[in-house]
């Protein structure tokens with residue numbers, strides 16, 4: 461009995477090792493894998509294919525999406541890699557984290573990507589586009605993964621110990637504005653709540669969801685905040701302020717939500733034993749001279765924009781600009797892979813002290829702490 465359990469565990473671990481060695485997949489980077497696993501929850505900024513078979517307009521598995529990605533259009537909402545892909549590379553994974561929609565067997569021990577375009581903290585966010593995997597559903601999918609892992613390992617305690625070593629990245633809230641609060645024609649939220657009240661409700665629900673993630677076993681969690689949504693091309697188009705750089709009323713509503721992240725992170729860290737929650741500050745990461753990294757076109761989307769239901773996404777089979785390395789925006793909502801790379805780099809190693817709170821992902825991974833210890837600092 462005991463031997464068969466031990467055998468089972470070693471068999472699974474052996475398979476994980478073998479799969480890493482003989483991986484027929486693409487890419488990535490040299491250097492040691494810093495954590496055994498990476499779990500991803502979020503919206504279209506992290507989605508890598510979970511919406512492909514859903515009945516929704518929020519899809520990106522058609523050209524020109526993926527024009528710079530080795531596998532072409534995969535469901536990533538950008539021209540190349542998204543922030544979750546870059547983070548997997550930086551953390552030393554030799555290939556990207558599989559979407560929940562297609563992950564199988566022992567592959568899930570490397571982590572799973574649950575992210576879904578149009579999804580939000582609130583279940584209804586994005587519903588006018590069709591189906592989407594809300595954060596609550598992503599959490600339920602994570603429970604399914606954990607139950608498979610427990611079966612394979614034959615031991616729930618061991619599974620929890622394993623999960624406590626994984627890094628979790630969670631990026632939610634954009635669609636609770638873009639595809640909810642900022643669409644009064646489809647959603648009642650802006651009629652019911654003033655911006656401050658809505659922000660408060662959102663953060664309360666988010667905090668509960670992150671606590672569930674902790675209960676399932678997560679201990680190292682990087683929470684990505686929302687950016688300046690009033691500056692994205694789709695909102696400028698919708699709100700018709702073509703002369704100004706951003707829609708100030710949107711930025712001010714979203715700021716009320718952003719202001720609540722730090723207190724939430726403090727609360728989670730002080731009330732949940734052994735938890736390390738960190739906040740990745742998108743507003744701070746956006747600071748810097750874009751032209752220093754070659755970005756000279758900051759407001760014009762690169763691809764031809766669809767005017768159908770998923771207005772603001774690339775039109776199916778439409779054209780794309782050739783100077784993609786100089787465009788900040790890929791479509792009406794999403795950055796090209798260059799800002800995605802910057803976001804991942806600065807989330808991992810903070811460039812400004814405000815990029816990550818209370819510390820960055822390199823510290824979450826433990827590698828920086830170990831290095832400090834080794835150097836006797």
Ligand SMILES: *[C@@H]1O[C@H](CO)[C@@H](O)[C@H](O)[C@H]1NC(C)=O
Nearest residue numbers: 465614615616617618619621
């Ligand atoms: C399950 O794993 C834990 C932690 O590694 C270990 O202490 C325990 O003995 C294991 N239980 C069984 C039934 O193998």
Ligand SMILES: *[C@@H]1O[C@H](CO)[C@@H](O)[C@H](O)[C@H]1NC(C)=O
Nearest residue numbers: 721722741743744747814817
């Ligand atoms: C996020 O960055 C902005 C811009 O630097 C800053 O004003 C804000 O205080 C930061 N938030 C946190 C929680 O550090």
